[in-house]
Amino acid sequence: MSDAATMPAPAQAPAGRTPLLSIRGVKTYYGNIIALKGVDLDVHEGEIVTMIGANGAGKSTLMMTIFGNPRCREGTITYAGRDITHMPTHEIAHLGIAQSPEGRRIFPRMTVFENLQMGAAIRNFAHFDEDLERVCTMFPRLKERLNQRGGTLSGGEQQMLAIARALMSRPRLLLLDEPSLGLAPLVVKQIFNVIRELNEREGMTVFLVEQNAYHALKLAHRGYVMVTGTITLQGTGKELLENPQVRAAYLEGGAH
Amino acid sequence: MEVFVQQLINGLTLGSIYGLIAIGYTMVFGIIGMINFAHGDVFMLSAFIALMLFLFVTAWLGIGSIAIALIIVMIGAMLLTSLWGWTLERMAYRPLRGSFRLAPLISAIGVSIFLSNFVQVSQGARNKPIPPMVRDVIVLFERDGYAVALSYKQIIIMLTTAVLLAIFWYVVQKTPLGRAQRACEQDRRMAALVGIDVDRTISLTFVMGASLAAVAGTMYLLYYGVVSFADGFVPGVKAFTAAVLGGIGSLPGAVLGGLIIGLVETLWSAYFSIEYKDVAAFSLLAIVLIFMPSGILGRPEVEKV
Numbered sequence: 001m002s003d004a005a006t007m008p009a010p011a012q013a014p015a016g017r018t019p020l021l022s023i024r025g026v027k028t029y030y031g032n033i034i035a036l037k038g039v040d041l042d043v044h045e046g047e048i049v050t051m052i053g054a055n056g057a058g059k060s061t062l063m064m065t066i067f068g069n070p071r072c073r074e075g076t077i078t079y080a081g082r083d084i085t086h087m088p089t090h091e092i093a094h095l096g097i098a099q100s101p102e103g104r105r106i107f108p109r110m111t112v113f114e115n116l117q118m119g120a121a122i123r124n125f126a127h128f129d130e131d132l133e134r135v136c137t138m139f140p141r142l143k144e145r146l147n148q149r150g151g152t153l154s155g156g157e158q159q160m161l162a163i164a165r166a167l168m169s170r171p172r173l174l175l176l177d178e179p180s181l182g183l184a185p186l187v188v189k190q191i192f193n194v195i196r197e198l199n200e201r202e203g204m205t206v207f208l209v210e211q212n213a214y215h216a217l218k219l220a221h222r223g224y225v226m227v228t229g230t231i232t233l234q235g236t237g238k239e240l241l242e243n244p245q246v247r248a249a250y251l252e253g254g255a256h
Numbered sequence: 257m258e259v260f261v262q263q264l265i266n267g268l269t270l271g272s273i274y275g276l277i278a279i280g281y282t283m284v285f286g287i288i289g290m291i292n293f294a295h296g297d298v299f300m301l302s303a304f305i306a307l308m309l310f311l312f313v314t315a316w317l318g319i320g321s322i323a324i325a326l327i328i329v330m331i332g333a334m335l336l337t338s339l340w341g342w343t344l345e346r347m348a349y350r351p352l353r354g355s356f357r358l359a360p361l362i363s364a365i366g367v368s369i370f371l372s373n374f375v376q377v378s379q380g381a382r383n384k385p386i387p388p389m390v391r392d393v394i395v396l397f398e399r400d401g402y403a404v405a406l407s408y409k410q411i412i413i414m415l416t417t418a419v420l421l422a423i424f425w426y427v428v429q430k431t432p433l434g435r436a437q438r439a440c441e442q443d444r445r446m447a448a449l450v451g452i453d454v455d456r457t458i459s460l461t462f463v464m465g466a467s468l469a470a471v472a473g474t475m476y477l478l479y480y481g482v483v484s485f486a487d488g489f490v491p492g493v494k495a496f497t498a499a500v501l502g503g504i505g506s507l508p509g510a511v512l513g514g515l516i517i518g519l520v521e522t523l524w525s526a527y528f529s530i531e532y533k534d535v536a537a538f539s540l541l542a543i544v545l546i547f548m549p550s551g552i553l554g555r556p557e558v559e560k561v
Contacts, residue, residue, distance in 0.1 A: 067449060093451030105446040107439055118439050121432060122451035165450070 020045045026075035028065045035061045037229040050208040050216040053226035059209040060102040063177045098171035100162040108151030119168030135164035156187040173205045180212045213250035217241045258402045263526045269410045271518025272417035276472035277495030278510035280465030286441045286505040287461050290360045294367035296492015302337040302473030303483040330474045334467040341466025376485040383484045413475045503554020
């Protein structure tokens, strides 16, 4: 294990400042089965942070635990200086965190337009037209399909819609759960470009969970590796990409 | 022919009442997947509330105009019944959310028994009549001594139902509240992630169902002029049948189912035997479900993931 990859405070993380999202010692259970075995993780304002790991490592569980569903049994989650560990899920959304969840979870019997309206629900539709225009420019495919039901979209279109819906609330922190899953390489590229642009142009903070380690680590400022509910490695995107363990486990024969 | 037209009018009136009740079943089922067996008794309770309000408004306040009295009674009944609906959800169903599936169902049956007994004890077991409010009748046409009549009561019932359904449809389709309800129905977990207060939305669904039941209760009282504590059961079961027939979870289905049940019942009574009208209604349900298991307008459980 290279020293660089295990350094607790990586170069890009602004030391001394309190992180936007801070997870400390979080343990989550499904019944009696432990899914997260004490996770520590920080996301600072303006960063793209990624977490990579295999199927069943607990990545999506962590994403949902941030929203309190399932609720963690131990540990604390702090967002923008507030303890949100025990806050109801919908109130957490009102604090400015939005999620494009595992499986995309488009409302299937609502139109694309209505799905986007749902994304804007917490804003009471302030700037709705402006935001709609913005996501339609990002994903022109959605503009063509505004009146189509969400359930009839293709997988790639649903993924775009899930991200667009999350953006409609103008989040301060965007959580993306495997946006590349099951998508054609070109679409993956397009979606990752959008994430990069959001971060570079608007300074949006992004926490990205991915199996597509190569793309995710190239995009992210910092990354974490999760194995069966525990974080085993952390470092900058570049460090992790060069780490032999990461290369062996997640990159050999991967999407270079 | 004359008999047929007359029964058509009667059937549509009865069907309107069933349809209003059926919406309460179908909405609650849509959002939390539970059959609210107490809904028929909420309807009966609302008829009693309407009766008391009617006596209060006419006898104590001395409001003579039937139209004004009726509007006050209906709105008052809607408000008070909504309060009941909200309270019942809060006390009998919400604490059981997340427990095993049968628990809220059993609780609903308990609420149903509680409500009918509560009304029986507090109001007495006998039928409670009110003086007829609206007597006028329009004779549409007359042939061979048989007059086809459309009463003002029937016009009021059908018009009120149509107007309220339109308002209701607008709320569900076009307002943020309606969208939140549909979102909770389709994916409760995701609805919470976009910031919808799921518990509050479910409460409001019960409130809306109860207020439509109150409209039905007021119309029932207006139509029959009498109500008893046991009147929740049969109309409740009929409206439930209507909801299943139309496709449970589907709002237009509930109205369509209500109208079909109302028509089948009255036409059967006219042409065959009045004793077997319930058998006819329930047989129709059985037959339709054999060929269309998810009801007439229900959607089959196929979604692209």
